[in-house]
Amino acid sequence: MTAPIRIGNASGFYGDRFDAMREMLSDGPLDVLTGDYLAELTMLILGRDRLKDQRTGYAKTFLRQLEECLGLARERGVRIVANAGGLNPAGLADAVRELAGRLGVAVRVAHVEGDALPPPEGALTANAYLGGGGIAACLRAGAEIVVTGRVADSALVSGVAAAHFGWAAGDWGRLAGAVVAGHVLECGTQATGGNYSFFRGRDVRRPGFPIAEVHEDGSSVVTKHPGTGGFVDVGTVTAQLLYETGPLRYPGPDVTARLDTVRLARDGPDRVRITGVEGEPPPPTLKAGVTRLGGWRNEVVFVLTGLDVAQKAELVRGQVEDALGKSRPEVVRWELLEARGVDSDTQEAASAFLRLVVRDPSPDAVGRAVSGAAIELALGSYPGFHVTAPPGKGAPYGVFTSEPVARSAVAETAVLWDGQRVEVPQPPDVRELSVVPAGPLPSPLPAGGRVRRAPLGAVAGARSGDKGGDVNVGLWVSTDQAFAWLAHELTVERFCSLLPETVGLRVTRHVLPGLRAVNFVVEGFLGEGVASQHRFDPQGKGVGEWLRGRELDIPEVLLE
Numbered sequence: 001m002t003a004p005i006r007i008g009n010a011s012g013f014y015g016d017r018f019d020a021m022r023e024m025l026s027d028g029p030l031d032v033l034t035g036d037y038l039a040e041l042t043m044l045i046l047g048r049d050r051l052k053d054q055r056t057g058y059a060k061t062f063l064r065q066l067e068e069c070l071g072l073a074r075e076r077g078v079r080i081v082a083n084a085g086g087l088n089p090a091g092l093a094d095a096v097r098e099l100a101g102r103l104g105v106a107v108r109v110a111h112v113e114g115d116a117l118p119p120p121e122g123a124l125t126a127n128a129y130l131g132g133g134g135i136a137a138c139l140r141a142g143a144e145i146v147v148t149g150r151v152a153d154s155a156l157v158s159g160v161a162a163a164h165f166g167w168a169a170g171d172w173g174r175l176a177g178a179v180v181a182g183h184v185l186e187c188g189t190q191a192t193g194g195n196y197s198f199f200r201g202r203d204v205r206r207p208g209f210p211i212a213e214v215h216e217d218g219s220s221v222v223t224k225h226p227g228t229g230g231f232v233d234v235g236t237v238t239a240q241l242l243y244e245t246g247p248l249r250y251p252g253p254d255v256t257a258r259l260d261t262v263r264l265a266r267d268g269p270d271r272v273r274i275t276g277v278e279g280e281p282p283p284p285t286l287k288a289g290v291t292r293l294g295g296w297r298n299e300v301v302f303v304l305t306g307l308d309v310a311q312k313a314e315l316v317r318g319q320v321e322d323a324l325g326k327s328r329p330e331v332v333r334w335e336l337l338e339a340r341g342v343d344s345d346t347q348e349a350a351s352a353f354l355r356l357v358v359r360d361p362s363p364d365a366v367g368r369a370v371s372g373a374a375i376e377l378a379l380g381s382y383p384g385f386h387v388t389a390p391p392g393k394g395a396p397y398g399v400f401t402s403e404p405v406a407r408s409a410v411a412e413t414a415v416l417w418d419g420q421r422v423e424v425p426q427p428p429d430v431r432e433l434s435v436v437p438a439g440p441l442p443s444p445l446p447a448g449g450r451v452r453r454a455p456l457g458a459v460a461g462a463r464s465g466d467k468g469g470d471v472n473v474g475l476w477v478s479t480d481q482a483f484a485w486l487a488h489e490l491t492v493e494r495f496c497s498l499l500p501e502t503v504g505l506r507v508t509r510h511v512l513p514g515l516r517a518v519n520f521v522v523e524g525f526l527g528e529g530v531a532s533q534h535r536f537d538p539q540g541k542g543v544g545e546w547l548r549g550r551e552l553d554i555p556e557v558l559l560e
Helices: 020-026 040-052 060-076 089-103 133-140 155-165 172-185 234-242 309-327 368-375 480-489 492-498 543-548
Strands: 005-009 032-035 079-082 109-113 123-128 145-148 210-214 220-224 249-251 256-258 263-266 272-275 278-280 285-305 331-337 351-360 395-406 413-415 421-423 451-455 461-467 470-476 507-512 517-522 551-555
Touching: 005 155, 005 172, 020 032, 020 060, 032 155, 040 123, 040 285, 040 395, 060 079, 060 089, 079 133, 079 155, 089 109, 089 145, 109 133, 133 145, 133 155, 133 413, 155 172, 155 210, 172 210, 172 220, 172 234, 172 249, 172 256, 172 272, 172 278, 234 263, 234 272, 234 461, 234 470, 234 517, 285 309, 285 368, 309 331, 309 351, 309 368, 351 368, 461 543, 470 543, 480 517, 480 551, 492 507
Parallel strands: 005 032, 032 079, 079 145, 109 145
Antiparallel strands: 005 210, 109 413, 123 285, 210 220, 220 272, 249 256, 256 278, 263 272, 285 351, 285 395, 331 351, 413 421, 451 551, 461 470, 470 517, 507 517
């Protein structure tokens, strides 16, 4: 029996806590340290960087972190695997070698490439989501640092585990278990108390980063270094499992993991064991992310203070619309954020915000035409007219879409530390995804019990996030009794009634009894994705907390 491998995470996004790499290497034992630097928005940012300088296109922060941590990693015997290569993994690998030479640290550097696809007409970047096979090949050949481009976030863990245990490409159950562990780790401190609904009374000012102790059978234990901030419990792991997922079949490049088979159990202080994960062959296509420069946008936020908010909003909106006239941008969107109360002790609390967002293919249509239409009203509009900031001349915005791509169109290659190029084989089997039949719901609570009006968050936690233009909202409870109520109460219809902005959009519900959770996917809620800034919360991070704040009749037995 091969010993478990201890895999840590030091980055959940490009811009995460800079000191995390050093802290993870210093605060306790590790075998491998991973870092996830790529998100949908990141690929657009790196694409714009590369337009200015073809030698860039990777996460420069990773290099700066290595400059102070490379010697420490070598001393501790910790290998590093990160997707910081972005659009230029070969360039980052060369930069790491140059850095290592300058520091006098002998290290074997490998990289994975092949995710880059020919961008469609008008696109900036196009990249397939690769699996962990290339990472595993690099590690098996002796690499100490592996950098990749666009791989599935969880592949950073599953590739490491496959190399360590010698798993075959068709070990579906073991790979699926590692994919689930990788999904828990990929967003860093979201697994250790960060962005967590039940944060009150907990020390989450500086959460430690998570660790997965992966076992040979694919099971794992999620934990963190002793003495670091934050905490790990079944709730924090459940929240992260629900993050940015949808159907019960969770497809990836190497395996499809069955989220309805996941079982969580406390394994001691700050330790949660993940078992039971079943796996199936992956889908016949790969996901490809495509970014485009969608056009130009501008924004003005009018402040409406005190009385007659609705009438003030109607006045200024009509004035701006009239001023735009024939120069009206292609997209004009208004949002009124109501005041907390007129009779307030502070001016800010007595103020509402009217947000104007415009988009157009032409910078001229969103520039002076819009800022002038707004600012020229300063002395001739509603009483108390002012804006939160002077409107600018507009800025470019991006669009992210995901599309299936044939596996035959992708040639994943592991470039080993000695320069040898190894083609990564395709999985031995693939399978079209199908819907998992809905299992039986628990029996509802007995009718006629006493209820009390209270926010949903009094009994349920939530986490939400973006996938392109869609948002998912996962909710979980901590007892079987609460789940019996939640599963029957929070239908799609009830969900939409609590969040009226979802009405008219396609909403799908997925029930996960093993996690005492339900997961909703709302299609098109975020427009064309985070880079388009469709909403004031463009990644949908706060949608779950909005839902938790909505009131409904809850059985008193659950509130006690």
